[in-house]
Amino acid sequence: MAALSAVRSSGRAARRLVCTHRVRSCSSIRFIKSKYVCVFDKSALKFSHQQRLFRTSAASHGQIVQFKLSDIGEGITEVTVKEWYIKEGDSVSQFDSICEVQSDKASVTITSRYDGIIRKLHYSLDEIAYVGKPLVDIEIDASKAVAAAEDVVEAPPMSHEEHTHQEIKGHKTLATPAVRRLAMENNIKLSEIVGTGKDNRILKEDILNYLAKQTGAILPPSPKAEIIPPLPKSESVPAPAKDKARKIPVPVSRPIVFSGKDKTEPITGFHKAMVKTMNAALKIPHFGYCDEVDLTQLVQLREELKPVAQIRGVKLSFMPFFIKAASLGLLQYPILNASLDENCQNVTYKASHNIGVAMDTEQGLIVPNVKNVQVCSVFEIASELNRLQSLGSAGQLGTSDLTGGTFTLSNVGTIGGTYTKPVILPPEVAIGALGKIQVLPRFNGRGEVFKARIMNVSWSADHRIIDGATMARFSNLWKSYLENPASMLLDLK
Numbered sequence: 001m002a003a004l005s006a007v008r009s010s011g012r013a014a015r016r017l018v019c020t021h022r023v024r025s026c027s028s029i030r031f032i033k034s035k036y037v038c039v040f041d042k043s044a045l046k047f048s049h050q051q052r053l054f055r056t057s058a059a060s061h062g063q064i065v066q067f068k069l070s071d072i073g074e075g076i077t078e079v080t081v082k083e084w085y086i087k088e089g090d091s092v093s094q095f096d097s098i099c100e101v102q103s104d105k106a107s108v109t110i111t112s113r114y115d116g117i118i119r120k121l122h123y124s125l126d127e128i129a130y131v132g133k134p135l136v137d138i139e140i141d142a143s144k145a146v147a148a149a150e151d152v153v154e155a156p157p158m159s160h161e162e163h164t165h166q167e168i169k170g171h172k173t174l175a176t177p178a179v180r181r182l183a184m185e186n187n188i189k190l191s192e193i194v195g196t197g198k199d200n201r202i203l204k205e206d207i208l209n210y211l212a213k214q215t216g217a218i219l220p221p222s223p224k225a226e227i228i229p230p231l232p233k234s235e236s237v238p239a240p241a242k243d244k245a246r247k248i249p250v251p252v253s254r255p256i257v258f259s260g261k262d263k264t265e266p267i268t269g270f271h272k273a274m275v276k277t278m279n280a281a282l283k284i285p286h287f288g289y290c291d292e293v294d295l296t297q298l299v300q301l302r303e304e305l306k307p308v309a310q311i312r313g314v315k316l317s318f319m320p321f322f323i324k325a326a327s328l329g330l331l332q333y334p335i336l337n338a339s340l341d342e343n344c345q346n347v348t349y350k351a352s353h354n355i356g357v358a359m360d361t362e363q364g365l366i367v368p369n370v371k372n373v374q375v376c377s378v379f380e381i382a383s384e385l386n387r388l389q390s391l392g393s394a395g396q397l398g399t400s401d402l403t404g405g406t407f408t409l410s411n412v413g414t415i416g417g418t419y420t421k422p423v424i425l426p427p428e429v430a431i432g433a434l435g436k437i438q439v440l441p442r443f444n445g446r447g448e449v450f451k452a453r454i455m456n457v458s459w460s461a462d463h464r465i466i467d468g469a470t471m472a473r474f475s476n477l478w479k480s481y482l483e484n485p486a487s488m489l490l491d492l493k
Contacts, residue, residue, distance in 0.1 A: 062141060064119060066134040067098075070264070076103045078130050080268050081123045084394070086136075097180050098136060101129060101271050102363070106399040116140035128268070130201055174201035182207050194441045240460075270364035280426045287463035289471045290419055293479045295437060295453045301485050309382060319357065320381040322434065325481035327353045327373040328491050330407060333474040337406050339427040340465055347465055350406040356425070357385065358410035359392045367425060368397055369405040407435065418456040429462040430471070 069079070079101035086098055092112045100109050120137035123129050175183070175190055179202055183190055185209070193210055195202035213445055267275060298321060309316035330337040338349045356369035361488035368388045370381055389395045410422055422433040435456035442452040457479075461471045481488050 004167075055220060062116070062139040065114060065116070065138050067114070067136050067138055069101075069110070069129050069133060069135045070129050076131065078128050079103045079108070081125055081127055081129050082107065084121060084175065088118055088121060091250050092116060092118060092138065100396075102395070106397055106402050107395050110135065110137070114138050114140050117312055150237070172219060179204055179207060186211060270361075271364055274365060277425055278423065281423050284424050284426065285463040286421075286424060287461045287466065287468060287471065288421055289459045289461070289468065289475060291457055291475055291479060293455050293457060294442065294483050295455050296481055298455045298485050299437075309379065312379070314379065314383045315386055316382050316411055317385070318437075319379045319385060319409075319411060321354050321482065321485065322411075323357070323370060323373055323385075324376075324378050325379050325478050325488065326355060326407065326409060326432070328481060328488060329474050329478045331374065331491075332477060333470060335466060335470060336430040336461070338429055338465070339406070340429060340462065344464060352404075352406065354404050354406045356405035356408035356428075357388070358408065358412075359389065361392050361395065361414070363395050366392055366397060366402060367405065367408060368401040369408075371404070389481050408432070413437065413455065420458050422458060422460045424460055424462060431460050433460075435457045 006358070017241045048350045080103075081099055082102045083100040084098075085100070086092060086096075092098065093115050094112055096112045098110045098112050100107055101107075106345060116138040118136055119139050121135050122136060129135060172195070174195065180190070182204060183193070183202075188207060190202060193202050193206050194200075194216040197203045198208055228488060295318070298318065302316060302318060302321070306316050334349050335347070337353060340347055340348050350369065353373040354371050355373050356367040358365060358367050368391075370384045370388070372378070373381060391401065405425065406428060408422075408425055408428060408431040410420075410431065410433045412420055413434050416436060418438075420435070422431045424431050435458070437453050437455045437476065440452055440454045441449050442454070444450050457475065459471055459475055
C-alpha cells in the first residue's frame with residue numbers, strides 16, 4: 001500500500017512538472033526521480049506535453065475564423081465589393097462596418113460578427129463576391145475560438161440584413177446595429193420593445209424609454225420637428241434673383257481615350273437588374289396614353305411654399321405634388337395600383353400606395369419608392385424624397401427602399417424631352433413619365449392668349465387588365481388636381 005501511495009503521489013508530481021515545464025525543450029522525464037521512472041509511460045508523458053504546447057500556442061496566437069458572405073435576401077447569389085472600410089492588420093469589434101457590397105438591387109454594408117484582427121481580405125475592389133464564400137479572415141481570442149468555430153462551421157452565417165432584422169415568431173423586428181448593440185449592452189430583448197419608427201423600426205429612444213420604465217428614470221422628450229406657420233407675404237424670405245436668360249445645356253466634357261481595341265466587360269450591379277426587369281417587361285402588352293397639363297397655378301403655389309419648406313429644412317420640388325395627386329387618383333382607380341400573377345389568373349389590389357420615382361445615378365437607373373403615400377402629406381413626401389435622393393446620390397439605398405413599389409413616376413423632364421414611352425416595372429401594371437415644363441401660349445375661356453406652364457405626361461398600362469378608358473379617366477383626375485391644386489384639399493385625409 002505504501003508503494004502504491006508513493007506511485008500515485010509521484011504521478012501527481014510528474015503531471016505538475018509537465019504543466020510547469022511546457023515551454024522548455026527538454027523532456028519532462030528528466031525531472032522525475034529515478035526510482036519512479038520505471039512506473040511511467042514516457043510516450044504518454046510526451047503526448048500530454050505536446051498537447052499542452054499546442055493549447056498554449058492557440059491562446060497566444062488566436063484562432064483564425066473565416067467570415068463568410070451570407071445570403072442578403074431577394075435571391076441574390078453574388079455581389080460586387082465597392083469599398084473596404086478595413087485593411088489587413090486592423091482591429092474590429094462586433095457591428096463594425098467591414099465593407100460595402102452592391103447587388104443588382106441595392107447597396108449593403110456588411111458588419112463584423114466578431115471582435116478580432118483582420119488577417120486577410122479575400123476580394124479586391126470591384127471583384128465579384130459569392131454568397132457562402134469567405135469574405136475576410138478574422139483572428140479572434142482563443143477563449144472564444146470554440147464557440148466561433150462552431151458558429152461558422154455549423155450555424156448559418158448572419159448577414160447584414162439579419163443584423164438589422166431579428167426574426168421573432170415569423171415577424172421581423174427592424175433595428176440598426178447601433179440600436180441592437182445598445183440593447184445587448186443593457187440585456188434587453190428586442191422582442192420586448194415596441195418600435196415607434198417607420199415600419200415599426202426600433203429606435204434608440206425606444207430603448208431608452210424602455211430602460212426608463214424599468215428604472216423609474218425620467219427622460220427628456222424626443223425632439224420633434226417644429227411646425228412653423230407660413231410667413232406673411234411681406235415677411236416672406238426673398239427668393240434669389242433668377243437669370244431670365246435662356247439656359248443653354250453645357251455638354252459634359254470627358255477626356256477621349258482612343259485605344260484602338262474593342263472592350264468587353266460584364267454586366268453587373270443595377271445594370272444587371274435592368275436587364276432582368278426589362279426582359280420580364282417584354283411579356284406585358286403595353287397601352288400608351290399621353291396628355292398635357294397646365295401647371296401655371298401649381299408653379300405659383302410652389303413658389304409660395306418653398307420658403308416655408310426651406311425653413312423646415314426640406315427642399316420642395318414639383319414631384320411631391322405629382323406623387324400625392326397620383327395617390328388620390330389611385331384611390332378612385334385602384335386597378336392601377338394592383339399586380340397580376342404569373343398565370344394571369346388573379347389580380348391583387350395593393351392597400352399601400354408605394355410610389356416609385358425613377359432616378360438617374362452614377363450606378364445606373366434606380367427606382368426607390370415612397371412608402372404609404374396615401375397617408376402622407378405633401379411635406380412628408382418631400383422630406384422622404386430628399387432622403388431617397390441623398391442616399392441614391394451616395395449609392396447607399398437599401399433593399400427596403402428599392403423594393404415593394406406599386407406604381408411608378410419617371411421625371412425624365414429634368415433631363416429634357418416632352419413625350420416618351422415608359423416601360424412598366426413588373427409586377428406593377430402602370431407607369432407615368434413626366435416631360436419638362438415649358439412656357440407656351442394657350443387660349444383662356446375668353447379666347448385670349450396667355451402664357452402657360454405646360455408639362456406633357458405619358459402613361460403606359462398593362463392592357464391585359466387595364467383598358468384605355470380607365471387610364472384616360474385616371475389621367476384626367478390626376479391632371480385636374482395639378483391644374484387646380486386647391487382641389488386636392490377636398491380629398492386629403
